[in-house]
Amino acid sequence: MQTALEILQKYWKHDKFRSPQDEIINSVLEGKDTFGLMPTGGGKSICFQVPALMLDGICLVISPLVALMKDQVQRLQKLDIKAIALTGGIKSDEMITLLDNCEFGNYKFLYLSPERLQSDWILERIKNLPINLIAIDEAHCVSQWGHDFRPAYLKISNLKTYFPRVPFLALTASATKTVLEDVIIQLGLEQPILFKKSFARKNIAYMVFEVEDKLYRMEQILKKNPQSSIIYVRNRKSCYDIASQLQTLGFKTTFYHGGLSAKEKEKNMNLWINEEIQIIVATNAFGMGIDKSNVKTIIHIHLPESIESYYQEAGRAGRDGNKAFAVLLTSPSDKAQAQSQFINVLPDKKILTQIYIKMCAYFQIAYGEGINEQYSFNLNHFCHKYGFPTLKTYNAIQFLDRQGILSLSQEYSEKITIQFIIPSKEVIRYMSLNPKEENVIVTLLRTYPGIYETQTSINATLIAKKSNNEENMILSILEKLKNNEIIDYHKKNNDASITFLEIREDERTINRVSKYLEKQNLQKVAQFESVLNYVNEKKVCKSKLILGYFGEKTNVDCGICSYCISKKTKPESTTLIANQIIEILKTQDLSSREIQKLTKKTEDDVIFALQNLLDKDKIAVKPNNKYTLKR
Template sequence: MSTAVEILKKYWNHDSFRSAQQEIIDSVLEGRDTFALLPTGGGKSICFQVPAMMKDGICLVISPLVALMKDQVSNLDKRNIKAIALTGGLHTDEISDLLDNCEFGNYKFLYLSPERLQSDWIIERLKNLPINLIAIDEAHCVSQWGHDFRPAYLKIINLKTHFHKIPFLALTASATEKVRGDIISQLGMEQVAVFQKSFERNNIAYMVFEAEDKLHHISRILKKNPQPSIIYVRNRKSCHDTASQLQSLGFSATYYHGGLSASEKSKNMASWMDEKKQVIVATNAFGMGIDKANVKTVIHIQLPENIENYYQESGRAGRNEEKAFAVLLFSPSDPVQAGNQFISVLPDKEFLTRMFIKLCNYLRIAYGEGIDENFGFNLNHFCSQYEFPVLKTYNALQFLDRQGIVTLSQEFSEKVSVQFVIDSKEILRYMSLNPKEEPVIASILRNYSGIYDSPSALNLSLIAKKSGASESDIIQVLKKLDDRGLIDYKAKSNDATLVFNEIREDEKTINRVSKYLERQNQQKKEQLQAVLEYVTNKNTCKSRLILKYFGEKDAKDCGICSYCISKQKKPSSGVSIAAEIHHLLQSQALNSREIQNLVKHPADDIIFALKQLIDHHVIEIGADNRYTLSKK
């Protein structure tokens, strides 16, 4: 049998393991239940992939994230390792065929969501598989105190009954002390080996700055650190706006969010990964499977929802172990905006019940029906019809998704169906007269043989790949053909696909999960309070605040965060700064940014001096936000 290092070298081309990986693998190979807490960038997947490759049989991987499952299967396929994922939207026959492949096709990895374990027939099929390891990824989801609790994870313990000799490996990147104990208990892990790597990232300088003009602050950071950078924002509009503003300032920037097509995501990510773009502006949709070692700076320009997410996102900086920066910019109004964004949009039981009943009516699902049905769903249209607030409704749908009641697949694509309504000779004649459109039309005809007989749903990304045209160009060609009466063209825009995993039972359904909703809402409030403490605390090392949140109470000051740097600096004389500002304003009116560029002192000290000068009526501020000497 090959050694763990030999497997690592053969398939992943690495000569050695990262910290704790070898010990975790050895524990699994000894057949022990194992708990592994490896912070972001710690290489969790290697911990189950390597031992699974060393043993006969197949590794069962339970994961809550479809995108992560697809990403890992794709990466394994590239290494010629056979893997399958049972993702949403598959019919029973398709799932059965895939499980046949696992049983007889020498597959090494089977990925599925915890919701699949609620089907007795799937459990029966799993019993027939030669399972050598059960890996539970994102294991914090099993804890009611975790930041993304999913009740379906509570069913995983039932696998112990059928696979009592097979080791469990629970993996997470973020778990407090309370959550760690709960995970081990809820999974029924016995004589468990616990491996926990410290959350400390001693090469990352955690910086928190109060900044009214955030774009100006970003500009200064990026000029000082021209290496690859990530800027996290909260929504798609901010993605586009921030990237556009940076481009206008001369920075090479692109963007990434869940609303882009697969080809756009791939193109934008590649331009940043290949360093054709310095900056990628992204929502939290960006990050899964991203392992770029030389990210110098991660900047958040809006408050994150919780410390867990902030730690994971900021932890994408400095994976090459060189000094890097995690910068959080905030303004005095941000806490109020965060409350409006994260807390006021939380659905309560009454709203969830009302929304669920209207959703079933909207999709024409009768009481007692709906299970395994698949629906195209436009969120904005639904909210408009019933006058529901969009964010609160989206959060309610996400909650139902996490509880396994529905599966919400965000696709954000245009569904296109086409049928040619003239004979093939006329199409050939048209192509000869319009050679620029020939590659698109020819690609469609080659890939859809029945397109003359009935409408065919087109895969635009496939046509784009085959023809060399962009998806938008393909749409233009199709619209032109439709206008000329050559084809019958239909396009339907859907935000998402909804799959109902249960029959409709209205209040009975909601009553069953409402206790989790109340607990989730309370926890989200506590998590946001921890973020506000991190931002506003001016008396504690920022790294220590993060480590304390995760239960590491004996950490020392890091020496490189914004607090530690400010402590090392000699305090500026408020009187001397005020004198400098007064001298500057004698010759011209200036805004705060211009003053900061001319007065070489910390921004906080300058803001304090400006406030003192205004309070004492020495200076005043005009409607144009420029400061002048007081006329009184």
């Protein structure tokens, strides 16, 4: 049998493990239940992938993140390792085939969501598999005290009954002491060995700057650090706007958000990965499976919704060990805007019920039906039709997704429907005159037998695969058939798809999960308050604030964050500049850029002096982002 290090070298080309990867792997190989609390970027997947390849049988990986499951399966397949993911939208007959492959095809990894374990027939099939390890990713979801509780995770402990000798490996990047203890109980872990890696990222300088001109500040930072950078923004519109503004300033920039097609996402990401551009402006949809070690700067220009998400996104910088920067730019209006986006849009039980019932009506699902039905979904169209607020509706659907009532896939899709509008004998005649199109037409007719009678949704990728053609060729032939009046052909863009995982039961469904909604909303408010504390606290090291949030105590300041740097500034220098600023502000209100120009000091010196004056309550920032003396 190959050693763990040999497996690592063979497939991942690394010469050594990061701590505590090797300790976790040894614990699993000894058959012990194990808990790994490792910050983002710590290499959690290696902890179950390596031992699974060393043991006979198949590793069962339970994860709530469809995108992550798909990404890991694709990565394993590229390494010639046999892996399968049972994600939403897969039909029952296809799922049976996939599970047959797991049982008889010498597969090494089976990924599935916790909701799949609620299907008795899937559970029966899994019981017959030669499981060698059960890995639970995002294990904090099992605790109702965690920031992303999913009731379906509570069912995982049932696997202990069927696989009493198979070790459980629970992994998460974020868990307080309370959550950790709860996870151990809920999963039924037996005397688990706990491995906890420090949340400290000693090479990342956490910076918080209050500025009135965020674009100008970004320009200064990105010119000073011209290496790979990510700018995180709140929404798709900001992606386009900020990317465009930076391009105008001469920066090589692209963007990334959930509404892009798979091809656009891959193209834009590769431009950035391959160093053809410096900056990628992105929503939080960007980050899953990113493997780029030399990111120098992460800039957030809007407040994040939680310290967990901020730490995860900021942690994509400096994975090569070199000094990196995580910068959060704030302005006086940010709190109200974030409150509006994160807190005011939380759904209550009443609107959750309304949205669920209207969604069932929207897709014409009868009471007691709908399970495993998949539909293309355009959120804006749905909200416009029923007069629902978009963000509150999105949050409600996300909640239903997390409770396992439905599955929301936010991948851009293009729905194609066609219908042959000429008699079959005329179609045969057309094929005889256009032999290059015959294979595609025959494939369509065999795959969709009702295509003469009604508008039929087709899968262009499937037709391309069956007819041994490129997908672009299929679309080209469909356009030609439409122009020749052979078919009626429609394309409709959708920004998501929804799969219903339970039968429709209206209030009964919502009543069952409403208690979790109340807890979730309280948790969201508490998370947001922690973000405000991180931003507003001016007398504590920023790294120390983050570590304290995750329950990690330290008496040592990091020495490189915005607070620590401000302490290093010579008091007499700051006092001198501050006095200059006070004299200037006696005559008029000014922006920081105007103050810098008049004082002829460096930007950093001016910012620190302004911050000092703000802390001492000698000046204030007006709504127009200009500084004024307090009278």
